[in-house]
Amino acid sequence: MQYTSASVEQLVEEFSQLPGIGKKTALRLALYILKMPRERVASFSAALTNVKEKVRYCSICSNITENDPCIICSNPKRNRFVICVVEEPNDVLALEKTNEYSGLYHVLGGALSPLDNVGPEDLKVKELLARINDSLEEIILAMNPNVEGETTTMYLSRLLKPMGMKISRIARGLPIGSDLEFADEATLSRALEGRVAL
Amino acid sequence: MKIASAQLRNFRNHTETELEFKTAANALLGENGQGKTNVLEALSYLCLTKSFYAANDGTVVQQGKDFFDVRGTLLLDHGTEQTIRVSYDAAVNRRRYFVGEKEIVTFSSVIGKYPIVILSPENSSITFGTPADRRKFIDLTISQSSKVYIDDALEYRRTLRQRNKILSEAARKKMLTAADKASLEPWTEALVTRGAKIILKRAQFLREFAPYVSDAYAAIVEDGEAPATAYEPQIACSPDDSAAAVEERYRRMLEEKRADEIKTGASLVGPHRDEIAFSLNGLRLRTYSSQGQHKTFLVGLKIAEFFYLKERCSETPVFLLDDVFSELDDPRSTRLVGFIENLAQTFITATSESVFRNALQWNDERQKIFIRNGAPVSEREMITA
Numbered sequence: 001m002q003y004t005s006a007s008v009e010q011l012v013e014e015f016s017q018l019p020g021i022g023k024k025t026a027l028r029l030a031l032y033i034l035k036m037p038r039e040r041v042a043s044f045s046a047a048l049t050n051v052k053e054k055v056r057y058c059s060i061c062s063n064i065t066e067n068d069p070c071i072i073c074s075n076p077k078r079n080r081f082v083i084c085v086v087e088e089p090n091d092v093l094a095l096e097k098t099n100e101y102s103g104l105y106h107v108l109g110g111a112l113s114p115l116d117n118v119g120p121e122d123l124k125v126k127e128l129l130a131r132i133n134d135s136l137e138e139i140i141l142a143m144n145p146n147v148e149g150e151t152t153t154m155y156l157s158r159l160l161k162p163m164g165m166k167i168s169r170i171a172r173g174l175p176i177g178s179d180l181e182f183a184d185e186a187t188l189s190r191a192l193e194g195r196v197a198l
Numbered sequence: 199m200k201i202a203s204a205q206l207r208n209f210r211n212h213t214e215t216e217l218e219f220k221t222a223a224n225a226l227l228g229e230n231g232q233g234k235t236n237v238l239e240a241l242s243y244l245c246l247t248k249s250f251y252a253a254n255d256g257t258v259v260q261q262g263k264d265f266f267d268v269r270g271t272l273l274l275d276h277g278t279e280q281t282i283r284v285s286y287d288a289a290v291n292r293r294r295y296f297v298g299e300k301e302i303v304t305f306s307s308v309i310g311k312y313p314i315v316i317l318s319p320e321n322s323s324i325t326f327g328t329p330a331d332r333r334k335f336i337d338l339t340i341s342q343s344s345k346v347y348i349d350d351a352l353e354y355r356r357t358l359r360q361r362n363k364i365l366s367e368a369a370r371k372k373m374l375t376a377a378d379k380a381s382l383e384p385w386t387e388a389l390v391t392r393g394a395k396i397i398l399k400r401a402q403f404l405r406e407f408a409p410y411v412s413d414a415y416a417a418i419v420e421d422g423e424a425p426a427t428a429y430e431p432q433i434a435c436s437p438d439d440s441a442a443a444v445e446e447r448y449r450r451m452l453e454e455k456r457a458d459e460i461k462t463g464a465s466l467v468g469p470h471r472d473e474i475a476f477s478l479n480g481l482r483l484r485t486y487s488s489q490g491q492h493k494t495f496l497v498g499l500k501i502a503e504f505f506y507l508k509e510r511c512s513e514t515p516v517f518l519l520d521d522v523f524s525e526l527d528d529p530r531s532t533r534l535v536g537f538i539e540n541l542a543q544t545f546i547t548a549t550s551e552s553v554f555r556n557a558l559q560w561n562d563e564r565q566k567i568f569i570r571n572g573a574p575v576s577e578r579e580m581i582t583a
Binding site: 112113114115119120121147148150151152154155158184185186189 | 307344345346348349353356357359360361363364367377378380381383384385387388391
C-alpha cells in the first residue's frame with residue numbers, strides 16, 4: 001500500500017503503536033483527525049505533551065500525580081495510619097470510586113513476574129518499607145487475584161510481618177448480587193477459605 | 199447421561215452423517231479407515247469440547263472444507279434433554295461451543311459436566327509411557343470431579359514457569375546473583391504452597407482410587423491377579439499429613455537441590471516430577487508385564503475411573519471404547535464387553551462383529567452401526583459390498 005501523504009503515514013504509524021490499535025483503526029483515527037477543526041487538534045496535541053511534561057510519580061506513594069506529594073498523600077483528612085498497597089495507578093482509581101476507603105495508598109508499579117523480567121527490585125518495595133513507622137497501624141494488600149498478584153501478596157506479607165503492624169489482604173470471593181449456585185467452583189472455594197468469623 | 203443422537207458435518211471423512219443411538223451398546227463396525235473412530239471423536243467434542251487425540255482442530259476439518267460442525271442430543275440422568283453444538287471455523291481457527299442457544303465461552307466450565315470415559319490406543323502410554331503420561335491420567339480424572347483442582351494445577355504450572363525463568367537465567371550466567379536470589383525466594387515459597395496442595399490432593403485421590411481399581415480388575419479377570427496403584431511423590435507424603443508438614447519437607451528438599459537447580463536451570467523438586475506406580479501381584483507393570491496384562495490393567499483403570507466419576511459427578515459417564523480388543527484374549531474381551539455395557543451407554547469400535555461373539559444380544563437397547571467411507575450403511579449394503 002502506498003500513502004499519498006507522508007504526514008498521514010507517520011500518524012498512522014504512531015497510532016498503530018498504541019495497545020489495542022491495528023492498522024485499520026489507526027488509519028480511521030488519522031483521517032478523523034484530518035477532518036477535526038484546527039483548535040481541537042491543537043488541544044489534543046497539547047494534552048499529549050502535557051501528560052508527559054506534567055505527570056510524574058508521587059515521591060511518597062509512587063502514584064501518578066502533577067503535584068508532589070499527590071493530592072491523596074497531602075490530604076490532611078486522610079487516615080494516615082493505614083496504607084493500602086496496590087499494583088497499578090488504576091487500582092487506586094477503582095478503590096477511590098468506592099468512597100469507602102479513607103487511608104493512604106502505595107503503588108508498587110506491577111507484580112512479581114520473572115517471565116516479564118519483574119523482580120522485587122523492580123517494584124516500589126524499598127519505598128514502601130521507608131514509609132513504615134511506629135504510628136502505622138495496618139497495611140492492606142490489594143493485589144490482583146492471579147498467580148503473580150498472590151505471590152506478591154505472599155512475598156510482602158512475609159517481609160512486613162516482623163514489623164509489628166497489622167497486615168491484611170482484601171477478601172477474594174463472590175460478586176455482590178450473584179447467587180451462590182451460579183458461582184464458579186474456584187471462586188466459591190476461595191470464598192470458603194477466606195470466610196469471616198461472626 | 200446418554201447420547202441420543204449426533205450429526206457430523208465436514209468432520210474428517212464424514213460429510214453429512216446422522217446417527218441415532220441406543221441406550222446400552224452401540225457397536226461401530228467397519229474396515230480400517232472407514233470413519234468409526236471419527237464418530238467417537240465427534241462425541242468427545244460434544245462432551246469435552248475437544249478431541250481426545252487431535253492436537254489441533256484444523257486437522258479435523260474435511261479436506262477442502264473450511265469448517266466442521268457437530269450437533270448432538272444428550273439425555274441427562276434426571277431426564278432433561280440438552281442439545282449441544284460444536285462448530286469450528288478454519289478461517290479464524292476458532293472453535294465455539296453451544297449448549298442449547300447459549301454459547302459457553304470458558305471451555306473449562308464444561309469439564310466434568312458431561313463425563314465420558316475413553317479407552318483408545320493412545321491410552322496405552324498410561325501404562326507403557328513416562329511418569330508424565332501417568333500424571334496426566336490422574337490429573338484428568340481428578341479434574342473431572344474437582345474444578346478447584348484444575349485451578350490449583352494451572353496455578354502451579356504458572357508458578358513453575360515463573361520460577362524456572364529465574365533459574366534458567368542463573369544457569370546461563372552460571373551463578374545466582376544477589377538480585378536473582380531475592381527474586382527466587384518468593385517464587386520458591388509460592389511453589390511450595392501451591393505444590394503441597396497438589397501433592398496432598400493426589401495422595402488423597404490415589405488412596406480413594408485404589409479400591410476401585412481392585413474391584414474393576416476382579417470384575418474383568420477371572421484368575422486373581424492383584425493390581426496396585428501407588429503414589430510415589432518425590433516429597434514423601436501421606437494423605438493425613440498437614441499442608442504445613444508437606445511444605446516443610448518440600449522446602450528442605452528444594453534447599454538441598456539448590457546447586458543442581460542453578461546448574462540445570464529448572465525446578466527439580468515438586469509434583470511435576472511425581473511418579474504413579476502400577477503393579478500386578480507386587481511386580482512393576484512397566485518392567486514385568488505382557489502386552490495383554492498392560493491392556494487389562496488399562497481397562498481396569500478406565501473402569502475404576504468410571505465408578506470414581508459416577509460417584510462424584512452428577513451424571514453417569516458414557517464409555518467410548520476404541521479398538522479395545524486388539525491385545526486381549528477372547529475370554530477377557532467377552533467379559534469386558536458384557537461387563538461394561540451393563541454399566542452405562544457404551545460406544546465400541548471393531549472391525550468385525552465376531553469379536554462380540556455372544557456377549558451382546560442385538561435388540562432395542564443394542565445396535566450395530568456399519569460405517570463405510572464416512573457414512574452409515576445398512577447391514578445388507580455392507581455384506582454385498
